[in-house]
Amino acid sequence: MQTETHAGADLNLDTLLSLYRGMLSIRKIEEALVRLYQLGHIPGACHTYIGQEAIATGVCAHLRQDDVVFSTHRGHGHAVAKGVPPEEVIGELLGRMTGCSRGRGGSMHLFSPEVGLMGTTGIVGPNLLQSTGAALSFQLLRLDRVSVCFFGDGAVNNGAFHEAINMAAIWDLPVLFVCENNMYATEVPFAYATRNTDVVARAASYGVASQDVDGNDVVAVFNASAQAVDHVRGGRGPYLVECRTYRTRPHAEGMRDVGYRTQDEVSQWKQRDPIAALRTALYNDAMATEEQLSAIEERVTATVDAARETAESSPFPDPSTATSHIFSE
Amino acid sequence: MREITYTEAAREGLDEEMARDSSVFVVGEGIGKRGGNFNTTLGLFDKYGPQRLRDTPIAERGFIGMCTGAAMTGTRPVVDFMFFDFILDATGEMINQIAKMQYMSSGRLKMPIVLRGCVGVGGSSATHHSGNYYSFYSHVPGWRVVLPTTPRDAKGLLKSAIRSDDPVLFLEHKLLLNTRGEVPDPDVDELIPFGKASVRREGTDVTAVAFGMMVNRTLEAAETLAQDGIRVEVIDPRSVAPLDMETILESLAKTGRMVIVDEDYGPAGMGAEIAALVADRAFDELDAPVRRVNGVHTPIPYSPPLEAAVVPNRDTIIGAIRDLVAE
Numbered sequence: 001m002q003t004e005t006h007a008g009a010d011l012n013l014d015t016l017l018s019l020y021r022g023m024l025s026i027r028k029i030e031e032a033l034v035r036l037y038q039l040g041h042i043p044g045a046c047h048t049y050i051g052q053e054a055i056a057t058g059v060c061a062h063l064r065q066d067d068v069v070f071s072t073h074r075g076h077g078h079a080v081a082k083g084v085p086p087e088e089v090i091g092e093l094l095g096r097m098t099g100c101s102r103g104r105g106g107s108m109h110l111f112s113p114e115v116g117l118m119g120t121t122g123i124v125g126p127n128l129l130q131s132t133g134a135a136l137s138f139q140l141l142r143l144d145r146v147s148v149c150f151f152g153d154g155a156v157n158n159g160a161f162h163e164a165i166n167m168a169a170i171w172d173l174p175v176l177f178v179c180e181n182n183m184y185a186t187e188v189p190f191a192y193a194t195r196n197t198d199v200v201a202r203a204a205s206y207g208v209a210s211q212d213v214d215g216n217d218v219v220a221v222f223n224a225s226a227q228a229v230d231h232v233r234g235g236r237g238p239y240l241v242e243c244r245t246y247r248t249r250p251h252a253e254g255m256r257d258v259g260y261r262t263q264d265e266v267s268q269w270k271q272r273d274p275i276a277a278l279r280t281a282l283y284n285d286a287m288a289t290e291e292q293l294s295a296i297e298e299r300v301t302a303t304v305d306a307a308r309e310t311a312e313s314s315p316f317p318d319p320s321t322a323t324s325h326i327f328s329e
Numbered sequence: 330m331r332e333i334t335y336t337e338a339a340r341e342g343l344d345e346e347m348a349r350d351s352s353v354f355v356v357g358e359g360i361g362k363r364g365g366n367f368n369t370t371l372g373l374f375d376k377y378g379p380q381r382l383r384d385t386p387i388a389e390r391g392f393i394g395m396c397t398g399a400a401m402t403g404t405r406p407v408v409d410f411m412f413f414d415f416i417l418d419a420t421g422e423m424i425n426q427i428a429k430m431q432y433m434s435s436g437r438l439k440m441p442i443v444l445r446g447c448v449g450v451g452g453s454s455a456t457h458h459s460g461n462y463y464s465f466y467s468h469v470p471g472w473r474v475v476l477p478t479t480p481r482d483a484k485g486l487l488k489s490a491i492r493s494d495d496p497v498l499f500l501e502h503k504l505l506l507n508t509r510g511e512v513p514d515p516d517v518d519e520l521i522p523f524g525k526a527s528v529r530r531e532g533t534d535v536t537a538v539a540f541g542m543m544v545n546r547t548l549e550a551a552e553t554l555a556q557d558g559i560r561v562e563v564i565d566p567r568s569v570a571p572l573d574m575e576t577i578l579e580s581l582a583k584t585g586r587m588v589i590v591d592e593d594y595g596p597a598g599m600g601a602e603i604a605a606l607v608a609d610r611a612f613d614e615l616d617a618p619v620r621r622v623n624g625v626h627t628p629i630p631y632s633p634p635l636e637a638a639v640v641p642n643r644d645t646i647i648g649a650i651r652d653l654v655a656e
């Protein structure tokens with residue numbers, strides 16, 4: 001299989017460059033986090049989104065700040081794409097007071113309700129239910145806001161998927177379900193864990209509109225999401241997009257990455273890198289020069305470097321605040 | 330003051346809060362047109378419609394998880410779950426999500442959700458419709474857990490629960506639903522705060538802290554004991570979390586003896602917690618060891634004689650208090 005991004009089909013150059021910049025930001029932040037992890041500066045877990053950047057970028061390009069995103073344990077990319085500043089994401093993984101959860105969360109508990117990031121999560125499944133609930137709020141309050149849930153193939157075999165999509169369907173709730181099918185639930189192959197690996201077919205069985213796309217092709221994700229967000233915001237009920245993709249790093253940093261997939265498989269997917277695919281397309285279609293693209297990359301790198309420095313020089317939280325915010329009163 | 334039933338009082342409280350705030354809505358099975366298995370929403374469907382009285386599929390984990398997301402985004406869900414046993418499937422949502430959401434978001438998200446329904450042993454409800462389980466949730470940071478025992482408290486505590494930005498478990502003992510009591514007129518906007526115990530009977534010899542239906546059983550016991558000159562002070566904490574230890578300790582300072590009467594299981598339960606706090610804070614006040622009277626540590630059986638054998642009753646409470654006075 002090949003990922004072939006067709007850059008010029010129907011998107012203008014500004015949009016394409018914005019998608020390029022978006023994916024690259026996520027990649028550079030993840031690479032910085034990997035280095036910080038390897039240096040022992042991240043005290044907890046770190047699940048990177050490397051290889052899947054096209055999905056968060058392509059979907060969130062259609063969202064307003066007051067739309068909400070419910071994410072997964074692999075959620076740094078969703079946070080960045082929804083607008084959480086890089087220094088707050090890096091700061092959170094470093095356990096700093098300036099992190100987006102003020103050091104209470106780490107990788108799997110990123111919160112930034114100000115920009116509509118309603119949490120990454122350490123448990124597979126609840127985000128499907130919560131995103132449906134946000135959509136219920138929007139329906140009750142008569143707001144044209146959209147709720148988006150990112151989840152993996154692992155969540156599809158959890159009861160929460162069925163309960164959420166069923167309720168979203170019967171009440172026509174404005175929720176977009178984005179399945180990031182990266183073929184493995186931690187290290188258990190999706191093809192082992194179900195007789196039916198067609199997530200789109202499952203949506204159809206609940207009467208929910210859906211389509212599948214190459215999740216490594218940002219233009220394809222962008223186009224599918226445009227249609228999906230339009231459907232949801234237009235009050236036509238929920239929608240599911242299945243994005244077929246792959247994570248090229250281990251489930252979590254520091255974990256053994258053998259015994260469940262081959263190096264050959266990993267190498268083949270690395271050939272389908274979503275960022276390289278867009279870069280090649282922009283270049284081949286003569287829409288951007290190598291110099292332009294390299295200049296963007298330099299700027300993104302500089303921004304992420306500065307964010308990392310800011311995060312690293314930020315204070316840790318005061319231990320006396322460990323019990324604040326358990327209750328509102 | 331007029332007298333109405335516990336269920337009528339709670340329903341009136343719900344109605345008032347729904348009228349006051351259009352972001353309040355109810356979900357549950359059969360709570361729409363039908364008005365609820367226990368008449369908790371009777372008549373409200375006609376007033377507020379299907380959007381705000383929303384019948385659900387039988388998917389307790391699903392609709393509690395969904396209401397978590399709703400509470401994060403500007404509405405105030407009331408989950409009418411019928412029996413506490415039914416929502417054990419949602420334990421993960423309740424402990425991992427609802428209880429932790431405000432903390433994880435460093436207070437930038439609120440969690441205004443109420444889960445309300447029945448607890449308790451009675452009516453041969455058997456083991457999937459008799460659970461109490463509230464002590465579990467007193468153990469978890471992040472929950473308010475209330476156990477009203479009178480119609481007035483049911484109304485005032487439900488109104489407080491719905492207005493609270495914190496998650497509240499509002500637990501109604503099934504044998505209390507049709508009991509009657511004085512409740513202020515509808516135009517009195519009475520809110521009863523969490524963590525404030527009610528001294529249901531004054532006495533000087535023994536402090537009896539009782540929960541839920543056991544408040545009524547203990548009051549009956551106290552009445553009988555009074556004939557023998559034993560004056561029992563009966564305290565109804567009304568909320569398990571937060572727990573009003575101040576009122577409990579004030580009473581102990583007066584009586585020097587304490588019994589905790591709880592239909593819920595003994596091990597790691599409310600009685601154990603109160604006894605530990607008493608030992609910690611008021612050891613010198615004790616004239617005798619703290620005693621506990623609990624439901625038997627067993628699944629709840631069906632057959633009436635078996636069921637009666639696992640719950641404290643007036644006589645077992647009287648026996649425990651007589652023993653305590655004799656110490």
